[in-house]
Every structure is written in structure tokens, then in C-alpha cells.
Amino acid sequence: MRRHPALLLVAAAIALLSCTASAAASLALKVDGQAVVAQLMQLAQWSDDPAPAVTRLIYTDNDMKARAYVQQLMREAGLQVREDTMGNIYGRLAGTDPEGAAVATGSHTDAIPGAGAYDGTVGVIGGIAALRALGEAGFKPARPIEVVMFTSEEPTRFGLSCSGSRAMAGLLDSACLDTLRDVNGSTYLQAASAAGYGAASTAQMVAGARRTPADLAAFLELHIEQGPELEKEGLQIGIVTAIAAPAALRVRFSGDGGHAGAQLMPLRNDASLAAAELALLVEKTALGTGVVDTVATVGSWHIQPNAVNSVPREAALEIDVRDIDGPRRDGVLAAIKAEAAAIAARRKVRLAVETINQDPPAACGAQVVAAVEAAVREVGASSKRMVSRAYHDSLFMAQIAPTGMVFIPCRNGWSHRPDEFAAPDDIQRGIEVLALALAQLAGDGSRGSGGGGGGSGSGARTEL
Amino acid sequence: MRRHPALLLVAAAIALLSCTASAAASLALKVDGQAVVAQLMQLAQWSDDPAPAVTRLIYTDNDMKARAYVQQLMREAGLQVREDTMGNIYGRLAGTDPEGAAVATGSHTDAIPGAGAYDGTVGVIGGIAALRALGEAGFKPARPIEVVMFTSEEPTRFGLSCSGSRAMAGLLDSACLDTLRDVNGSTYLQAASAAGYGAASTAQMVAGARRTPADLAAFLELHIEQGPELEKEGLQIGIVTAIAAPAALRVRFSGDGGHAGAQLMPLRNDASLAAAELALLVEKTALGTGVVDTVATVGSWHIQPNAVNSVPREAALEIDVRDIDGPRRDGVLAAIKAEAAAIAARRKVRLAVETINQDPPAACGAQVVAAVEAAVREVGASSKRMVSRAYHDSLFMAQIAPTGMVFIPCRNGWSHRPDEFAAPDDIQRGIEVLALALAQLAGDGSRGSGGGGGGSGSGARTEL
Structure with missing residues (x-):
């Protein structure tokens, strides 16, 4: 060599x-x-x-x-x-x-x-x-x-x-x-x-x-x-x-909201519940690499209108994923994006995903x-x-x-x-x-x- | 009579x-x-x-x-x-x-x-x-x-x-x-x-x-x-x-937070993930009565410090539960409180639950x-x-x-x-x-x- x-x-x-x-x-x-x-x-x-x-x-x-x-x-x-x-x-x-x-x-x-x-x-x-x-x-x-x-x-x-x-x-x-x-x-x-x-x-x-x-x-x-x-x-x-290597995603789920009393459960597409599912998936995916060097965090949550008597219409998450191994980190990012799409389809909410940074x-x-x-x-x-x-x-x-x-x-x-x-x-x-x-x-x-x-x-x- | x-x-x-x-x-x-x-x-x-x-x-x-x-x-x-x-x-x-x-x-x-x-x-x-x-x-x-x-x-x-x-x-x-x-x-x-x-x-x-x-x-x-x-x-x-009959709970999970890069996954007690689990449970419990008159909503989410590179330390939820049947509504409230305690124990986060109102x-x-x-x-x-x-x-x-x-x-x-x-x-x-x-x-x-x-x-x- x-x-x-x-x-x-x-x-x-x-x-x-x-x-x-x-x-x-x-x-x-x-x-x-x-x-x-x-x-x-x-x-x-x-x-x-x-x-x-x-x-x-x-x-x-x-x-x-x-x-x-x-x-x-x-x-x-x-x-x-x-x-x-x-x-x-x-x-x-x-x-x-x-x-x-x-x-x-x-x-x-x-x-x-x-x-x-x-x-x-x-x-x-x-x-x-x-x-x-x-x-x-x-x-x-x-x-x-x-x-x-x-x-x-x-x-x-x-x-x-x-x-x-x-x-x-x-x-x-x-x-x-x-x-x-x-x-x-x-x-x-x-x-x-x-x-x-x-x-x-x-x-x-x-x-x-x-x-x-x-x-x-x-x-x-x-x-x-x-x-x-x-x-x-x-x-x-x-x-x-x-x-x-750090990376960050911004994921936004959008539903139709509604009144917390009057909007019946079967008619809802609650954006915050899509976000809750994705946050748990982020944790599961990071743990799933089996390597302690993989970490993933949903650190930032913005729910709209964020009122106790209103079904959440918007949920914007910022997700931080890091690893000392770049390709392994990128695999976690890809899994999160794929699952976000699956959740959005299942819960009938709209989805926008943006990569904020993905540094080597x-x-x-x-x-x-x-x-x-x-x-x-x-x-x-x-x-x-x-x-x-x-x-x-x-x-x-x-x-x-x-x-x-x-x-x-x-x-x-x-x-x-x-x-x-x-x-x-x-x-x-x-x-x-x-x-x-x-x-x-x-x-x-x-x-x-x-x-x-x-x-x-x-x-x-x-x-x- | x-x-x-x-x-x-x-x-x-x-x-x-x-x-x-x-x-x-x-x-x-x-x-x-x-x-x-x-x-x-x-x-x-x-x-x-x-x-x-x-x-x-x-x-x-x-x-x-x-x-x-x-x-x-x-x-x-x-x-x-x-x-x-x-x-x-x-x-x-x-x-x-x-x-x-x-x-x-x-x-x-x-x-x-x-x-x-x-x-x-x-x-x-x-x-x-x-x-x-x-x-x-x-x-x-x-x-x-x-x-x-x-x-x-x-x-x-x-x-x-x-x-x-x-x-x-x-x-x-x-x-x-x-x-x-x-x-x-x-x-x-x-x-x-x-x-x-x-x-x-x-x-x-x-x-x-x-x-x-x-x-x-x-x-x-x-x-x-x-x-x-x-x-x-x-x-x-x-x-x-x-x-x-409306009722509202305030649930606060508190963990220890930490840096999103440095705090390894097994050492975390992320308050937002406890909140995510509870939100999904709230939905499941309302659907579980089998009656369309039961509705339950996590409308308000407050995550601290709410920064992309920080593990959430605090997650405060406001939960709205309603039913035309008072006792059935109270059963849903009790189930939510019990599950919040179970989640807190499992995720090693602290829990405070407050009943904001529970009107007939x-x-x-x-x-x-x-x-x-x-x-x-x-x-x-x-x-x-x-x-x-x-x-x-x-x-x-x-x-x-x-x-x-x-x-x-x-x-x-x-x-x-x-x-x-x-x-x-x-x-x-x-x-x-x-x-x-x-x-x-x-x-x-x-x-x-x-x-x-x-x-x-x-x-x-x-x-x-």
C-alpha cells in the first residue's frame, strides 16, 4: 500500500x-x-x-x-x-x-x-x-x-x-x-x-x-x-x-384542528399526535443502531394554536441526530424521514421535512x-x-x-x-x-x- | 312513584x-x-x-x-x-x-x-x-x-x-x-x-x-x-x-435534560417522550370508551428548554376531556392519571398532576x-x-x-x-x-x- x-x-x-x-x-x-x-x-x-x-x-x-x-x-x-x-x-x-x-x-x-x-x-x-x-x-x-x-x-x-x-x-x-x-x-x-x-x-x-x-x-x-x-x-x-457529525431536521405536521369538545375523535387529524409518534420513533431508531455513539433528540416542539380547548393544527419539531460515524447517522436520518411520511399518511396530516444541516x-x-x-x-x-x-x-x-x-x-x-x-x-x-x-x-x-x-x-x- | x-x-x-x-x-x-x-x-x-x-x-x-x-x-x-x-x-x-x-x-x-x-x-x-x-x-x-x-x-x-x-x-x-x-x-x-x-x-x-x-x-x-x-x-x-361535562388536567413531567449530543441515550430521562406517550394514551383512552360522545385532547404543550440541541427537561401538557356522561368522563380522567404515573415511573421522570376543572x-x-x-x-x-x-x-x-x-x-x-x-x-x-x-x-x-x-x-x- x-x-x-x-x-x-x-x-x-x-x-x-x-x-x-x-x-x-x-x-x-x-x-x-x-x-x-x-x-x-x-x-x-x-x-x-x-x-x-x-x-x-x-x-x-x-x-x-x-x-x-x-x-x-x-x-x-x-x-x-x-x-x-x-x-x-x-x-x-x-x-x-x-x-x-x-x-x-x-x-x-x-x-x-x-x-x-x-x-x-x-x-x-x-x-x-x-x-x-x-x-x-x-x-x-x-x-x-x-x-x-x-x-x-x-x-x-x-x-x-x-x-x-x-x-x-x-x-x-x-x-x-x-x-x-x-x-x-x-x-x-x-x-x-x-x-x-x-x-x-x-x-x-x-x-x-x-x-x-x-x-x-x-x-x-x-x-x-x-x-x-x-x-x-x-x-x-x-x-x-x-x-x-451533527445533523438537524425540521418536521412540520399540519392537520385541520377544531374544537376540543365538538370535533369528534374519528374526524380528527391531530398534528400533535403525529409529532408524538415521530418523537418516540426517533428515540427507538437511535437505540436501534445498538451503538452508544448514536444519539437523536426532539429538542424543539412548537404546537399551534397550543390552547387547551383546541385540537392541535400544527406541530413543528426540530430533530437533532449525531454519530461519530457519518453513514450510520445518515441511515438514522433516512429512517426518521421515511417514518414521518408513513405517520402523515396514516394520520391524514400534511407533512413538510427540511434538512437544517447535515455536517460531516x-x-x-x-x-x-x-x-x-x-x-x-x-x-x-x-x-x-x-x-x-x-x-x-x-x-x-x-x-x-x-x-x-x-x-x-x-x-x-x-x-x-x-x-x-x-x-x-x-x-x-x-x-x-x-x-x-x-x-x-x-x-x-x-x-x-x-x-x-x-x-x-x-x-x-x-x-x- | x-x-x-x-x-x-x-x-x-x-x-x-x-x-x-x-x-x-x-x-x-x-x-x-x-x-x-x-x-x-x-x-x-x-x-x-x-x-x-x-x-x-x-x-x-x-x-x-x-x-x-x-x-x-x-x-x-x-x-x-x-x-x-x-x-x-x-x-x-x-x-x-x-x-x-x-x-x-x-x-x-x-x-x-x-x-x-x-x-x-x-x-x-x-x-x-x-x-x-x-x-x-x-x-x-x-x-x-x-x-x-x-x-x-x-x-x-x-x-x-x-x-x-x-x-x-x-x-x-x-x-x-x-x-x-x-x-x-x-x-x-x-x-x-x-x-x-x-x-x-x-x-x-x-x-x-x-x-x-x-x-x-x-x-x-x-x-x-x-x-x-x-x-x-x-x-x-x-x-x-x-x-x-368538561374537565381539564395539567400534567408536568420533569427530567434532567442535558446536551443533545453528549447525553447518551441510555442515560436520558427525556420529559417530552413521557409527554408523547401520554398524549397517545389520551387518544387511545377516549377511543376506548367506544362512544362517540367521549372526546379527549392534549391541546397545550410546553416543552423546556425547547432548543434543538437540548434534551427536554420539562414537558407540561394541558388535557381536555369531555363527555355528556359525567361518570364515564371521570373514568377517562382516572385512566389518564394512572397511566401518567406508570409512564413517569418507567421513564424515571418526576410527575405533577393538577385538576384544573372537573365540572358536571x-x-x-x-x-x-x-x-x-x-x-x-x-x-x-x-x-x-x-x-x-x-x-x-x-x-x-x-x-x-x-x-x-x-x-x-x-x-x-x-x-x-x-x-x-x-x-x-x-x-x-x-x-x-x-x-x-x-x-x-x-x-x-x-x-x-x-x-x-x-x-x-x-x-x-x-x-x-
Whole structure:
């Protein structure tokens, strides 16, 4: 079997890493975990729901307050701040190589209704803390290092996840984006423009956020696990090697409604009962693969007119299906669509099915994984390689740069709920691992090297 | 078997009716059906949803505009207008007997989300038109005749149906009413006070609307059928003899939620799937009685956090169950509660069940039914006796006065939807029947009689 040329480059990059590991090891990093927790708690106060719940939809007043705070923290960390047309916010630690492609980290600060204080925010606040610690330790990176607050990883307001990172990766179709509306009927461009972002057109707004492999050498995201594995196994760090493939369907059943007292049972075509049957089928189909990696959820239900004395006329469901195996995930999607049609025929309701997204899974970059493993050894943390079942902005960054993720444990595996929690020690340890790995990937500029463990720009770009 | 004394009084009242029927027959009534339809269309314009949908929740801006219009029409019809502390609006045609208990008609103008222009409104606008026609025909009633716009027959804003007529009948518990909240957290008293109604306390507000058998001789409501029977059988008028017994449950399942990607299927306790199972069971149980008179509906669904990427943590259902047979209806309620508990145990979710209301069925007053039958003969309409499967304010008025209802056909039996429709000819005929029946029940004051078909006040009150 012939070896693919790219694999040789990966091997070379890993070999290079083992030489530069000692550079990061010499850093006297000081990360103040308590200060980071205080900043996370401050951020959580900007919420549309009462504490401890955090609800923060993009471009709302609370989102704008959170954005101002993120920029303030970036400036206090000595970073150069800039924003793009989508509202992605960058803080940059300059590199000694003015031509070097950047090494980036970051995550999101938006929060679904009734969520908690750690999902996404640990990667933004922690990313800033990592760059601050590197700067304060006197580290001069060869490549610039950036921390990014991505716009709208969560799909709440417009139904589309990861709009900021999709735009960066060139994977956001502006014509499609233009068809989306929030509950007030606003377009994305209108909402972005009202928040002070946007451009003359949606296409210009999307293009304004574009990054390319030429200016991005690697991406590494710090995140809470959002699952129970690390806590159960007593491990401190998860080294992510792949990100599960998410997909979402929107299914709408429409019947004729009627009065709950007067419309006799045999004459009804109740849309909510079609939805109830499909929801149970979604669960059965996910369980039916026999593999724990398949998950499927009916998370969003909209029933109309939603009045106790009225037979439901409309039932709109949003269905989330994920798997680390793309074809198996697609098989579940196909089964759900087929059963929705069968239910609609049997219950004499009308059916509309729309695929909101159907993204491929992502494999992490080998040299990024290697940099994380070296950093884990350096701090003496216990760890394991694992898969991210949740999607992240990393899923899309992986399309334009070698990408990795650092997971820290979260209590009971809970997230997207008010009692989401990660321990201060785990947060601090995660930031230390992140900082050391970023330093390795960026290279030590004081040594006169043009780049670190990420290898040359072209090497990074051809990583599988 | 000994005959109950009240039955003798009923027999006497019916005998009296046959003597007074000719009084109404001599009336030269002129009802302008087209004008009534124009008034209904005007009323439909005050809606929180775009036409043809009508959404009008009590005490909102659009409800207040509708109320002002109703009062204007009452004044134009020559009626004395008054409002009570609950916001029930009365228009009164004075009787020649100043001590006489009133004969009343009326219905509601509030509308559930996405409803139509005829449910309830035909009985208010049509009731005003009936009194106007009686006045313009020179009819002087012995008893006063009132038309009432009842506050909030629909349960939308506070979850409680018929608050206005329940208060009139002394069947509204003010302590219970105080526990209710609308979506903004307002109490009923706060909302009523903001609209210019209310009192110093909820108890005073409720007491301020009280009517007693001593001041109410009979009640008769004109309404669209909200079912398909009259249209299917080609009949013009339905003479209601009983009103089905409504009940409503609120069922809340609570699980632990979690991330739709990271929370593995075997670890979930998804509240929405418990709700889905229960909804299908509700349908199965209603069908299982084998009687078409049993209907059960899950009309209201509230899922939290209701985000596509979050496992549902809360699912709150409102379940409506009705039957013309009270014990059979209660059997269905018991089966639903038992199955909810079994589902909760099986799916490891927490359960709370609350009975919102469980009202008895109502039998119509024999002399009111007789007055309607006489009026139907008078106008030469085709008709049949029938049961009201929908509940109405009449259900509660029946607790304090002999009560009846006049049904007119509606297209396809549809109601609670934007394309609800009743033909102008049917509306006009219904108003004519209503006016003639009210005249008979009130008695012809120009003849010096103290009352008409309703018999003496005490006779009316002891009606079975």
C-alpha cells in the first residue's frame, strides 16, 4: 500500500514537536483559576433568565454586554482586539514572524435558553487567560496567537449553529442565511447590523469573516466535556481526536384542528399526535443502531394554536441526530424521514421535512493532538483520547486548519442546564494545557524559528 | 312513584307558554342579518394575529377595543349599559315589572390564538340585535331582558375557562383564582385592575359579579354549533337540551435534560417522550370508551428548554376531556392519571398532576327549551334537539337559572380556527328564534302580566 504524501508531512511535524516540547516546558506559566472563575460568574450575570440560568442569544442586549466584557478582558491581557463583519471577536498576541500564519484558540459565549455558565465561555475566558499567562511569562511566539469569541455557536436565534465559524471556513451560504428569520421576523443581516456588525449585503457580511488555510496554521479549543466520561473515570484532561457529525431536521405536521369538545375523535387529524409518534420513533431508531455513539433528540416542539380547548393544527419539531460515524447517522436520518411520511399518511396530516444541516464528522489534526499530549505530560495531568459528541466551532475550523480540542470534566456530564459546573482546579489545569500547547504550535520566536510544532504553513494545510 | 312537586311547576310553566306563544307571534320583528355580519367582521379586526385569524385574550388592548365596540352597539340598540367588577358587560331592556327577575342572553367575545370570527361573538352581537329588534318592534317585556358579554369564556390567558359566568354563579373560588398567573406573571386581579375593572381584593372582585336565582329568571345563549351535525342533516336550528361535562388536567413531567449530543441515550430521562406517550394514551383512552360522545385532547404543550440541541427537561401538557356522561368522563380522567404515573415511573421522570376543572354536565331548563321550540315553530325553521359537546357560559348559568341554548350551523363543524364560518341567513334566523324565545320568557308587559313563559320567579328557580 502506497503511503499518502501528506502522512509523511504529519510524521515530520510530530518529529519536530518532540524537539520543541522543551521550549514550552521552560515557561513559568501562572494561570489564576480563581480569577477566571470570577470572570465566568461575571459573564453569567448578563442573561435573559434569572440566575443560575444563563440565556444569551446573539446580538441581544445581554450578548452585547458580554461582548464588551470579552473585549475589555482581551485588552487587559495585552491583546490587540478586532471584530469582523459577523461579530467574531479576535484578541491577538503578536508573533516575531510577521508573515506567519496564526495559531488560534477560542469558543463561544452565547447560551441556549436556561443554560449554564461554562459551555463555550471556558474556552473564551480561558483562552484569554492562556494568552495573558504566556505574555506575562515573557513568551514571544514565532507565529501570532489569537483567541476568538465566535458568533453564535448555538442555533437558538436563527436556527443555524456556528454561524461565525462557518463563515470563517467559507461554509456559510449567504443566500441560505438570507432565508432565515428570528421570532421577530428579522433577518441575520438586520440583527447583525442593529448590533453594529454586518455589511452592505449578507454576502459581503459573510465574506468579511473569511479565513483561509494561508493565514491559519492550527486551531485548538478548550471546552467542558458535556459528557460524563472524564468524571466517571477520574481523569483530568480529554484529548479530542474526532468530533461527531451533527445533523438537524425540521418536521412540520399540519392537520385541520377544531374544537376540543365538538370535533369528534374519528374526524380528527391531530398534528400533535403525529409529532408524538415521530418523537418516540426517533428515540427507538437511535437505540436501534445498538451503538452508544448514536444519539437523536426532539429538542424543539412548537404546537399551534397550543390552547387547551383546541385540537392541535400544527406541530413543528426540530430533530437533532449525531454519530461519530457519518453513514450510520445518515441511515438514522433516512429512517426518521421515511417514518414521518408513513405517520402523515396514516394520520391524514400534511407533512413538510427540511434538512437544517447535515455536517460531516471531523478528525483532529495529528500535530495538534500531539501538542496537547505533550502539554498534558508537561503539567502531569491524567488524560485519555476521546471523541467529542457535541459539535463545536472546531468542527468547522477543522475544514481550514489542523484542529484539536482540550476537554475538562464537568459535573455529572451535565450541560445546557443551569446547574452545569466545572471545578476551578479543572479549569485552571485546562488553561495551562491550552497555553503550553499553543506555545508549542506557535513556536518560540526568541529562538529565531519561523514556526513550532505546527510545522510549515503548507505542512499544516495538508494535514489529513 | 310519587311525582316531584317541581315537575308539576314545570308542567304549569309549559302550559303557560302555550298561552303566551301568540304574544310573540304577533311581533313584527326585523333583524338585519347583513348588519350583524358587518358588525362581526368589524369585531374580528381587533386581533393579535393577522386576519382571517382572530386572537383576543382578555384585558388586552384588542379586548378593550372590542369591549368599547360592544358597549357602543348596546347603546345604539337603546339598552342601558353597565359593567361589573369582573368585566362582564350588560345591556338591559327595561321591563314593565320593576321587581321582575331578568331574562338574560349573551355569550363571549374573547378568542383563543388563531380562532375565527363567530364563536361566542354571534351570541353577543346577535343578542344585542335581538334586543334591538324587540325594542324597535315596540315590544314591552314584563321582565327586563339583558344581553351579557361574559368575561373570558376561553381559558387562554389564565388557564381557567368561563371566569365571568363562574363568578356570576358563585362558582369561582377567589383563593384559587389568586394562584393563577398569566405568561407575564400577572394575577387575574392585577390584569383586571389594569383594564379598569377589579376591586380592592380578588374576593371583592369575584363577589361583585354575583347573580342569584332571585334576580335571574332564565338564560338563553345563541351560539354556532361547533360541530357538523346540523349542516350534515340539513337542519337550521339546534335546540340544546344538555351541555357536556368538561374537565381539564395539567400534567408536568420533569427530567434532567442535558446536551443533545453528549447525553447518551441510555442515560436520558427525556420529559417530552413521557409527554408523547401520554398524549397517545389520551387518544387511545377516549377511543376506548367506544362512544362517540367521549372526546379527549392534549391541546397545550410546553416543552423546556425547547432548543434543538437540548434534551427536554420539562414537558407540561394541558388535557381536555369531555363527555355528556359525567361518570364515564371521570373514568377517562382516572385512566389518564394512572397511566401518567406508570409512564413517569418507567421513564424515571418526576410527575405533577393538577385538576384544573372537573365540572358536571348541565341539563337545560324545560321551559326554556319549550320557549325555543315555540319560537322555532313560529319562524318555520327546521330543527332538532341536540347536546352541546362544547362547554359555554351556559354551563355555569344553568347552576342559577333555567338555561337553554340555540345552535346554528357552522361550515364543516369547524371552530377555533380562522376559517370558522356561519352563513348570514343562519345567523339572522338564529337571532329571530332567540328574540321570540326571549320575548316569551320575559312576558308581554303591555298585557299587565308579571312574567311570561318562565313562570313565577320561584317556579323558575325550582326547575330541575
